Amino acid sequence: xxxxxxxxxxxxxxxxxxxxxxxxxxxxxxxxxxxxxxxxxxxxxxxxxxxxxxxxxxxxxxxxxxxxxxxxxxxxxxxxxxxxxxxxxxxxxxxxxxxxxxxxxxxxxxxxxxxxxxxxxxxxxxxxxxxxxxxxxxxxxxxxxxxxxxxxxxxxxxxxxxxxxxxxxxxxxxxxxxxxxxxxxxxxxxxxxxxxxxxxxxxxxxxxxxxxxxxxxxx
Amino acid sequence: xxxxxxxxxxxxxxxxxxxxxxxxxxxxxxxxxxxxxxxxxxxxxxxxxxxxxxxxxxxxxxxxxxxxxxxxxxxxxxxxxxxxxxxxxxxxxxxxxxxxxxxxxxxxxxxxxxxxxxxxxxxxxxxxxxxxxxxxxxxxxxxxxxxxxxxxxxxxxxxxxxxxxxxxxxxxxxxxxxxxxxxxxxxxxxxxxxxxxxxxxxxxxxxxx
Numbered sequence: 001x002x003x004x005x006x007x008x009x010x011x012x013x014x015x016x017x018x019x020x021x022x023x024x025x026x027x028x029x030x031x032x033x034x035x036x037x038x039x040x041x042x043x044x045x046x047x048x049x050x051x052x053x054x055x056x057x058x059x060x061x062x063x064x065x066x067x068x069x070x071x072x073x074x075x076x077x078x079x080x081x082x083x084x085x086x087x088x089x090x091x092x093x094x095x096x097x098x099x100x101x102x103x104x105x106x107x108x109x110x111x112x113x114x115x116x117x118x119x120x121x122x123x124x125x126x127x128x129x130x131x132x133x134x135x136x137x138x139x140x141x142x143x144x145x146x147x148x149x150x151x152x153x154x155x156x157x158x159x160x161x162x163x164x165x166x167x168x169x170x171x172x173x174x175x176x177x178x179x180x181x182x183x184x185x186x187x188x189x190x191x192x193x194x195x196x197x198x199x200x201x202x203x204x205x206x207x208x209x210x211x212x213x214x215x216x217x218x219x
Numbered sequence: 220x221x222x223x224x225x226x227x228x229x230x231x232x233x234x235x236x237x238x239x240x241x242x243x244x245x246x247x248x249x250x251x252x253x254x255x256x257x258x259x260x261x262x263x264x265x266x267x268x269x270x271x272x273x274x275x276x277x278x279x280x281x282x283x284x285x286x287x288x289x290x291x292x293x294x295x296x297x298x299x300x301x302x303x304x305x306x307x308x309x310x311x312x313x314x315x316x317x318x319x320x321x322x323x324x325x326x327x328x329x330x331x332x333x334x335x336x337x338x339x340x341x342x343x344x345x346x347x348x349x350x351x352x353x354x355x356x357x358x359x360x361x362x363x364x365x366x367x368x369x370x371x372x373x374x375x376x377x378x379x380x381x382x383x384x385x386x387x388x389x390x391x392x393x394x395x396x397x398x399x400x401x402x403x404x405x406x407x408x409x410x411x412x413x414x415x416x417x418x419x420x421x422x423x424x425x426x427x428x
Binding site: 004008011012015034035037113114115116117118119120122128155156157158165179196 | 223227230260279280281283284285286289300305306307309310311312
């Protein structure tokens with residue numbers, strides 16, 4: 001586990017070791033730590049847009065003693081992965097370094113526009129995604145504990161469900177066609193554990209999935 | 220009382236009056252609510268509105284006090300011209316005023332540079348400003364913008380003469396402060412520093428108000 005203070009220390013260390021500027025997006029537990037929603041997290045999830053930048057971070061992390069792991073099956077929808085994340089383990093925590101794709105999810109222009117905070121550790125710049133996007137990404141990673149984190153997000157924030165629907169549409173159109181099905185499943189799970197998911201949201205997500213399926217069948 | 224739920228209901232910018240209305244409570248209760256939420260970290264910011272009313276930024280999650288304000292935040296705190304960005308920037312190495320001036324010029328953003336003119340008033344270490352601007356290849360641009368700000372910003376400090384001479388000798392990558400933007404209003408300053416000024420006199424009127 002890694003807490004906020006330690007996470008900051010590591011990011012500072014990375015920032016100091018970088019000779020050129022590297023930008024990435026914090027999702028999942030890392031984003032939740034930045035927003036004060038969690039005290040600690042098991043894994044630091046970062047999304048990069050450039051392969052070279054991800055490799056630079058990988059090198060720095062290996063220097064501080066983290067080792068690459070292949071335990072990709074921690075992700076429920078791992079069979080849908082096109083570009084595997086780099087997983088680095090050590091010191092009782094793990095770094096998951098994604099490149100544009102986050103399991104069944106794509107880093108969309110909408111996510112970039114909705115960024116809430118930008119943290120600058122010298123040359124290492126981290127953008128914190130919005131609560132709506134953390135929620136959506138939780139449905140894509142769907143690891144143990146993700147559903148509980150998502151419930152906490154719904155309880156804490158006034159989630160703009162229109163953003164969730166719009167992003168689901170975008171992902172179904174430009175990313176994995178079955179994303180809406182994963183999201184629908186995830187929303188059902190959330191409802192089961194008592195999260196307040198508006199009824200019409202589930203219906204709209206199901207409609208997106210059905211529409212896409214009919215479209216694919218026609219082809 | 221679940222203060223997080225109260226904060227969720229009040230998320231956004233609120234005054235005591237708007238809290239009274241939203242929660243249907245008396246003024247004294249609304250003030251107490253703000254006090255309790257502030258104690259628990261749900262009040263992220265406090266400022267005075269135009270009529271002197273207190274404006275509270277309430278968020279349903281706890282404010283984390285880490286890092287220092289970023290470039291936009293420094294400019295907004297020191298300049299009458301405000302700049303907006305959809306996200307908040309937090310830096311983990313304190314940014315000095317001198318560094319902020321250089322960074323603003325590096326962005327090549329018209330409004331950001333215009334707003335940053337007020338920062339010259341807060342410069343403490345002119346030599347540091349020279350060093351930083353030389354490193355970023357914007358030395359002459361700093362000198363020219365300082366001369367503009369001396370004309371328009373009130374109570375501007377005088378730049379150290381030695382630093383001014385040093386700045387004149389620095390190299391710049393491009394003469395344009397903002398790409399392809401040049402006006403006819405500050406010919407003397409342009410000639411002195413051999414760079415192009417992007418502002419005209421009207422742009423700077425805001426500093427005289």
